[in-house]
Amino acid sequence: MTDGPAPPTHTDIAIAGSHIAKRFGHVQALTDASVTVRAGEVVALFGDNGAGKSTFLKTLLGIVQPDQGELVIGDETVKPSSVRDTQHRGVETVHQDLALAPDLSIIDNMFLGHEVVHRGIRGRLGTLARRRMGERADAALRELGIMLPSLTIPVRDLSGGQRQAVAVARAVMWAHTAVLMDEPTAALGARQSEIVCELMRTIAGRGLGVLVVSHDLPRVLKAADRVTILWRGRTALEADAASLTVPDAVAAMVGYHKEEAA
């Protein structure tokens, strides 16, 4: 009997898209793209500019409706029609622009996009509820090892790395299935990027699936369990991160990889 890796069962899946196709007018953005993220793992999604990474993410999020293919979140086949749909299924996103409100406090930002904050912003939330929000935000940040001087200061007073950390913590606070991250290290220095990669591992360690779209190959490859590479709207390569070198990843991104070379 051989002891290979167990094939994914439906219940292993945090989030997946299979054989996704999507056309915008004359542009075939996705032709046959598949990515599977299991609970508890970090999957890196690489691809050259225009390969279809953003379109694939938007499809998973319900922003773009695919022409073909199947989406699975948790143990269900789904057809999300909005971001709210995917949020209700426990999927949260850390957008490249972070989607933080600079003039609001860290606490308010942690609740942004979720009903309670709207009441809070308008000042109709009681002191007790506001204190509970603070405690919840504080616990979520601490669980990820994120230390900030105060949670009542506006986000505009934070460094780039601290803002990224707040956006990640907000996603984790609300997610119970998967966290999708779009270029999380793009605006960060080396040390801050390392910290964000450590956060990816921490999040996966909590049983969430993590999908990271990135051009930061060396760093994200080290943090990932598996890698999927898109090339011209297709899945060109799926590999264990440990078995993939950066040059092999780059070769697949430009349409040339081992299987084709053989």
Ligand SMILES: Nc1ncnc2c1ncn2[C@@H]1O[C@H](COP(=O)(O)OP(=O)(O)OP(=O)(O)O)[C@@H](O)[C@H]1O
């Ligand atoms: N709404 C749209 N309308 C028309 N074409 C689109 C639309 N969205 C994406 N495309 C096209 O689909 C293709 C894939 O784009 P996509 O943004 O998904 O690639 P990407 O891999 O995320 O690229 P990048 O790394 O540059 O962000 C590109 O040719 C792009 O111009």
